Amino acid sequence: AQKITQTQPGMFVQEKEAVTLDCTYDTSDPSYGLFWYKQPSSGEMIFLIYQGSYDQQNATEGRYSLNFQKARKSANLVISASQLGDSAMYFCAMREKEWTGFQKLVFGTGTRLLVSP
Amino acid sequence: DVKVTQSSRYLVKRTGEKVFLECVQDMDHENMFWYRQDPGLGLRLIYFSYDVKMKEKGDIPEGYSVSREKKERFSLILESASTNQTSMYLCASSLRGASFYEQYFGPGTRLTVT
Numbered sequence: 410a411q412k413i414t415q416t417q418p419g420m421f422v423q424e425k426e427a428v429t430l431d432c433t434y435d436t437s438d439p440s441y442g443l444f445w446y447k448q449p450s451s452g453e454m455i456f457l458i459y460q461g462s463y464d465q466q467n468a469t470e471g472r473y474s475l476n477f478q479k480a481r482k483s484a485n486l487v488i489s490a491s492q493l494g495d496s497a498m499y500f501c502a503m504r505e506k507e508w509t510g511f512q513k514l515v516f517g518t519g520t521r522l523l524v525s526p
Numbered sequence: 527d528v529k530v531t532q533s534s535r536y537l538v539k540r541t542g543e544k545v546f547l548e549c550v551q552d553m554d555h556e557n558m559f560w561y562r563q564d565p566g567l568g569l570r571l572i573y574f575s576y577d578v579k580m581k582e583k584g585d586i587p588e589g590y591s592v593s594r595e596k597k598e599r600f601s602l603i604l605e606s607a608s609t610n611q612t613s614m615y616l617c618a619s620s621l622r623g624a625s626f627y628e629q630y631f632g633p634g635t636r637l638t639v640t
Contacts, residue, residue: 413568444628452535454616454631500568513559513584514629516569 412436413503413517420522422491429476430486430520432501442504443484444514445475449497457499460484491524498522529553530632532617538638545604547635549617556622558600559629560584560592563614575600576622607639 414433422428434443445457460468460475468475476485488495501517533548549558557576561569561584571584573592581592589611593601600619604611614636618629 418566446631452614452616452634452636454618454629456628456630459628502569513571513574515571516561518566518568 412505412515413501415501415517415520417520418518420520422488422522422524424493424524424526425490427487427489428491428522430488430499430501430522432484432486432517434482434484434501434503436482436503436505438506440506443475443477444502444504445473445484445486446500446502447495447497448500448519454500458486488522493524493526496522496524530617530619530630532615532632532635534635535633536636536638538640539604539607540640541608543604543607543639545607545637545639547602547604547615547617547637549600549602549619549632550598551600551617551619551630552598553619553621553630554597555619555630556597557620557629558594559618559620560590560600560602561616561618562586563616563634569616572602607637609639611637612639613637 412435441462443460447455458470458473460477472489474487498519500519502514505515506512530551539545559574560572563569570586575581575594591603616634617632620629
């Protein structure tokens with residue numbers, strides 16, 4: 410079963426508009442973390458934002474905010490005032506604990522965002 | 527400035543060749559990771575290491591091995607490359623026990639096996 414689901418393979422948005430990228434997750438661990446990464450065409454993965462499962466407030470970082478709805482197991486990324494440079498692949502990921510206690514990240518399949526002028 | 531580097535951005539190898547992908551980080555991180563990225567599949571963990579000479583299998587370790595002889599360097603080895611190993615390979619590192627476990631990624635190596 411998918412642990413991280415990103416149902417939007419591609420999204421289009423006009424410059425200066427807001428866009429929401431969906432992410433749902435599945436875990437039975439009460440302690441977990443959710444991440445969003447951006448991958449431009451150059452290939453490097455850029456960390457955007459993090460939300461801990463016990464955090465009371467939704468995380469925000471500049472134009473990025475994470476709409477965390479714990480009961481629905483969703484962690485959508487909201488980008489406000491889109492810019493042309495926001496065109497990229499976006500990945501949602503969840504921190505998962507192994508039986509060894511070691512923690513690793515599980516990634517979704519990604520959403521390609523295209524921002525048009 | 528945080529830095530993870532990978533030995534090559536693009537690599538073309540023949541079927542059956544032994545392939546080494548090198549990753550170096552300068553952040554004194556304990557944990558290092560190798561992922562492969564394929565369209566529609568996202569990033570999948572191949573192997574990870576939480577200390578020198580320590581390694582653990584990820585979700586898709588078949589056909590790969592790793593080596594970590596020094597803290598800053600983590601190598602991915604394809605013993606006998608096959609065409610189904612054509613992919614983008616990403617290396618990452620993180621601190622052990624960091625509160626939110628951010629991983630820092632290298633620029634990736636696009637490997638083509640012909």
